[in-house]
Amino acid sequence: MNFLLEIGTEEIPHWMIPGALKQFAAMNLFGAAVEVDATPRRLVVRASGLPEMTSSSQELIPGPAISAGEKAAAGFARKWGVLVDDLKINDGRYSFLKMSYGSPVRNLLTETLPEAIKALPWPKTMYWEETGFRFIRPIRWIVALLGDQVIPFELAGVKSGSVTRGHRKLGSSAIPVTFATYESELRKNFVILSADERRRKIVAEISALGAKADADLVETLTFITEYPTAIRGDFDAAYLELPAEVLTTVMRHHQKYFSVESTAGKLAPHFVAVMNTSGDPEGLVKRGNERVLKARFNDARFFWDVDQQKKLADRVEDLAKVTFQAKLGSYLEKTNRVVALVDELGGNAHAQRAALLAKCDLTTEMVKEFTDLQGIVGGLYARHQDEHEAVAKAIYDHYQPLSMEGDIPSTHEGRIVALADKLDTLRGCFAVGLVPTGSKDPFALRRAAQGVVKILVEAKLEYKLGDLASGELREFLLDRIQYYFREIRGFKYDEVNAVLASGCGTLTDVEARLTALAAVRPTEDFEPLAASFKRIQNILKQAGFEPKDVLDEELLEDGPERDLYGDFVRVRDAARGESYRRALEQIASLRPRVDTFFDKVLVNAKVERVRNNRLTLLHNLLTEFSTIADFSEIVTSGEQK
Amino acid sequence: MDSFQQTLFKLKRYWDERGAIIQEPYDVEVGAGTMCPETFLRVLGPKPYRVAYVQPSRRPADGRYGENPNRLYKHQQLQVILKPSPDDILDQYLGSLEAIGIDLSKHDIKFEEDNWESPTLGAWGIGWQVMLDGLEITQFTYFQQCGGIDLDLVPAEITYGLERLVAFLQGVESVYDIEWTKGVKYADVRLADELQFSVYNFEMANVERLWRLLGEYEAECKELLAKYPDYPDKQRFPVLATYDQVLKCSHLFNLLDARGAISVTERVGVIKRVRDLAVGTAKIWADQQA
Numbered sequence: 001m002n003f004l005l006e007i008g009t010e011e012i013p014h015w016m017i018p019g020a021l022k023q024f025a026a027m028n029l030f031g032a033a034v035e036v037d038a039t040p041r042r043l044v045v046r047a048s049g050l051p052e053m054t055s056s057s058q059e060l061i062p063g064p065a066i067s068a069g070e071k072a073a074a075g076f077a078r079k080w081g082v083l084v085d086d087l088k089i090n091d092g093r094y095s096f097l098k099m100s101y102g103s104p105v106r107n108l109l110t111e112t113l114p115e116a117i118k119a120l121p122w123p124k125t126m127y128w129e130e131t132g133f134r135f136i137r138p139i140r141w142i143v144a145l146l147g148d149q150v151i152p153f154e155l156a157g158v159k160s161g162s163v164t165r166g167h168r169k170l171g172s173s174a175i176p177v178t179f180a181t182y183e184s185e186l187r188k189n190f191v192i193l194s195a196d197e198r199r200r201k202i203v204a205e206i207s208a209l210g211a212k213a214d215a216d217l218v219e220t221l222t223f224i225t226e227y228p229t230a231i232r233g234d235f236d237a238a239y240l241e242l243p244a245e246v247l248t249t250v251m252r253h254h255q256k257y258f259s260v261e262s263t264a265g266k267l268a269p270h271f272v273a274v275m276n277t278s279g280d281p282e283g284l285v286k287r288g289n290e291r292v293l294k295a296r297f298n299d300a301r302f303f304w305d306v307d308q309q310k311k312l313a314d315r316v317e318d319l320a321k322v323t324f325q326a327k328l329g330s331y332l333e334k335t336n337r338v339v340a341l342v343d344e345l346g347g348n349a350h351a352q353r354a355a356l357l358a359k360c361d362l363t364t365e366m367v368k369e370f371t372d373l374q375g376i377v378g379g380l381y382a383r384h385q386d387e388h389e390a391v392a393k394a395i396y397d398h399y400q401p402l403s404m405e406g407d408i409p410s411t412h413e414g415r416i417v418a419l420a421d422k423l424d425t426l427r428g429c430f431a432v433g434l435v436p437t438g439s440k441d442p443f444a445l446r447r448a449a450q451g452v453v454k455i456l457v458e459a460k461l462e463y464k465l466g467d468l469a470s471g472e473l474r475e476f477l478l479d480r481i482q483y484y485f486r487e488i489r490g491f492k493y494d495e496v497n498a499v500l501a502s503g504c505g506t507l508t509d510v511e512a513r514l515t516a517l518a519a520v521r522p523t524e525d526f527e528p529l530a531a532s533f534k535r536i537q538n539i540l541k542q543a544g545f546e547p548k549d550v551l552d553e554e555l556l557e558d559g560p561e562r563d564l565y566g567d568f569v570r571v572r573d574a575a576r577g578e579s580y581r582r583a584l585e586q587i588a589s590l591r592p593r594v595d596t597f598f599d600k601v602l603v604n605a606k607v608e609r610v611r612n613n614r615l616t617l618l619h620n621l622l623t624e625f626s627t628i629a630d631f632s633e634i635v636t637s638g639e640q641k
Numbered sequence: 642m643d644s645f646q647q648t649l650f651k652l653k654r655y656w657d658e659r660g661a662i663i664q665e666p667y668d669v670e671v672g673a674g675t676m677c678p679e680t681f682l683r684v685l686g687p688k689p690y691r692v693a694y695v696q697p698s699r700r701p702a703d704g705r706y707g708e709n710p711n712r713l714y715k716h717q718q719l720q721v722i723l724k725p726s727p728d729d730i731l732d733q734y735l736g737s738l739e740a741i742g743i744d745l746s747k748h749d750i751k752f753e754e755d756n757w758e759s760p761t762l763g764a765w766g767i768g769w770q771v772m773l774d775g776l777e778i779t780q781f782t783y784f785q786q787c788g789g790i791d792l793d794l795v796p797a798e799i800t801y802g803l804e805r806l807v808a809f810l811q812g813v814e815s816v817y818d819i820e821w822t823k824g825v826k827y828a829d830v831r832l833a834d835e836l837q838f839s840v841y842n843f844e845m846a847n848v849e850r851l852w853r854l855l856g857e858y859e860a861e862c863k864e865l866l867a868k869y870p871d872y873p874d875k876q877r878f879p880v881l882a883t884y885d886q887v888l889k890c891s892h893l894f895n896l897l898d899a900r901g902a903i904s905v906t907e908r909v910g911v912i913k914r915v916r917d918l919a920v921g922t923a924k925i926w927a928d929q930q931a
Contacts, residue, residue, distance in 0.1 A: 013754035126767040275749035288774025
């Protein structure tokens with residue numbers, strides 16, 4: 001049988017809808033394939049091929065052994081609510097034959113659907129009626145059909161039925177539907193149920209109107225509309241004097257418009273808006289949006305003019321009034337720390353100047369209004385106020401990278417300032433115990449740490465991790481370093497572990513060792529050698545070996561032991577000053593010698609001096625050749641983590 | 642084309658027809674219609690209530706000396722409270738837009754997530770900003786908590802930004818060009834307020850005295866709050882007068898803020914002082930209603 005569930009709601013925040021659908025897609029509908037879809041006003045689950053009845057089944061539940069006697073049997077029978085005579089004997093035990101009879105699926109759904117709806121996880125819920133039911137927004141109708149019958153239940157004071165509603169203004173507010181007519185009835189009433197279809201409609205229409213594609217905005221608009229239609233509007237070209245960053249932010253973040261470019265990278269005086277309706281024949285919506293945008297642009301121009309009355313350089317003291325964090329004081333204090341840190345990191349005069357001015361835009365009207373433009377506005381103002389270009393660029397970029405995929409600042413000064421700014425935030429927060437836990441990270445410290453790692457690696461900055469952070473913060477950064485090399489750079493997790501296990505100095509060094517390790521890994525000798533290293537480590541551990549004596553060459557046995565030592569010395573000397581990759585290849589070449597050694601030589605020699613000497617040899621091998629990577633961390637074929 | 646006041650009449654009539662008490666503005670300074678006792682106190686307790694009123698709302702820091710076409714020190718809100726919220730509340734709301742001449746089949750209406758929270762009132766709710774052709778015209782909120790108290794009946798709060806809405810209807814680009822009534826512009830009525838209060842709020846208000854006044858109103862409020870537990874006839878207790886002291890404190894806080902007189906470290910503390918008063922008052926009101 002066919003199944004249709006539609007939860008009709010008031011407008012659900014667009015960003016929460018995909019998550020809810022994912023949860024609904026996992027709904028158990030007696031094995032039927034589940035199809036989900038949504039608009040801001042409805043969450044929909046459809047499925048075909050549900051059974052009318054669940055199948056009946058029987059299960060033989062073993063009880064006490066016959067030898068346990070009648071009393072035990074009686075207890076077992078009582079547990080199942082039957083008499084001893086009703087028990088079966090099976091395999092020398094009293095057993096109970098439990099019968100489950102099939103139930104009508106409709107009845108089961110009557111009970112399970114309210115639970116499934118209740119179980120949807122939302123970031124923040126509300127109550128709105130007497131039963132106190134909590135949901136993301138008020139539920140106003142429910143369609144629940146199995147075959148041609150309603151699955152009856154009541155939730156939040158709403159009875160399930162077979163009547164849906166169309167678009168708020170273009171559709172009917174009472175539309176009887178069946179499984180077969182549901183989607184087409186919605187379409188007749190100006191609701192495009194399929195998010196995919198709405199998305200395609202938006203993309204096609206905005207590109208026909210010349211808008212610049214913007215995947216995030218398309219996604220937002222897909223889930224903010226039931227019937228999206230794009231229109232193009234215009235603005236006075238005089239506003240193009242304002243920085244493109246400001247204009248784009250106003251259009252995109254404040255008005256959810258797409259910008260239009262005349263040539264690549266150059267804004268044209270147009271915008272594209274997506275309406276939640278079928279058309280704008282009289283141009284009323286276009287004119288309305290144009291007027292709003294003009295007012296917004298006027299605001300921006302007003303802010304720009306007002307802000308120029310006080311230069312960035314004259315705003316430093318004003319930062320005393322802007323809180324950075326209650327326990328960490330004002331942005332003035334932060335600024336002073338960052339300037340000192342830039343100095344400590346060897347930043348030049350431009351970097352120091354940029355650090356001094358970097359946060360001043362927080363006091364400007366422009367940033368108070370368009371907070372996303374922090375840094376960018378500072379950079380634009382610095383340039384306008386004749387600061388050196390290197391200073392302006394560093395301020396402009398210093399919040400970057402904003403994500404793992406984002407670019408790092410483009411200039412050396414910008415990188416130093418960005419690094420110092422993020423490090424200061426991390427050090428400060430960790431010092432007062434504001435450490436991220438689980439999903440809670442209110443100060444975006446993970447992003448800050450990620451930024452530090454990305455800048456250090458990608459700008460090839462030669463600062464040692466230990467000099468930048470210690471204790472808990474060092475561990476936090478190490479975690480982010482692992483994440484970066486694994487998720488962003490695609491190194492295998494055991495390679496990352498192996499390299500970090502032999503230490504973390506500068507991240508450029510970590511990167512070089514990792515690259516070498518990944519290159520040598522697939523060669524024939526490598527993994528077996530790694531396995532041998534693991535064996536050596538185990539032997540040393542089991543022997544409780546503590547290195548005391550230097551190796552005594554005299555004690556070496558001729559043959560595999562002396563050969564191994566000879567190669568060890570040769571490789572050690574040859575690898576010195578070599579590239580990591582060359583060195584790793586040399587080390588891997590030891591493999592036959594190591595194998596032979598383990599085949600022919602008894603480490604656990606009877607004579608203690610000989611035994612200790614052998615352990616010393618293995619220890620030297622291990623320590624000498626684990627500086628690039630700790631091979632024992634490598635997961636070799638045959639063992640899977 | 643309707644004048645500013647004609648649009649107001651229509652909205653008031655619309656909500657009058659839906660059973661709301663039409664109130665006049667409250668006579669103590671407030672930053673938003675929500676702060677009036679008609680909202681802040683009436684949403685508490687088990688009694689249904691419907692009210693609509695225009696509330697001039699003072700936000701000293703938003704003053705722009707009358708120079709910015711869209712920003713005002715004192716703007717006017719039409720505040721509607723329907724407690725409990727009827728099931729068709731959003732349709733009723735959309736009907737009010739039709740009632741003032743907006744043919745919604747020709748316009749683009751969107752409800753965009755915007756939850757409301759007031760730390761000074763210990764209040765929050767869930768809702769949207771309503772966008773008409775890209776213009777935010779209304780804040781719609783289902784109150785969940787007020788004065789730190791979970792609400793018995795969830796009210797719907799509709800707050801229309803009247804200047805914006807009428808500027809849209811009249812097709813003018815500056816609020817000062819709105820026709821208030823025939824032959825009279827918004828500027829004729831209100832421009833002097835905007836200029837003079839900006840001068841006072843930003844330049845002349847005596848910071849020391851404002852702090853002292855804040856302390857005085859706070860002391861009065863605290864003294865009243867302290868008397869309630871032992872006050873014999875609870876229904877006679879002047880909780881409404883107590884709440885006026887809270888509003889005075891809140892407004893003085895806003896003035897001091899506009900003057901740049903509240904430092905980073907003080908800010909959180911002062912907000913908490915006002916919230917404590919608001920929460921204490923809300924508890925007494927709820928107790929009286931129970």
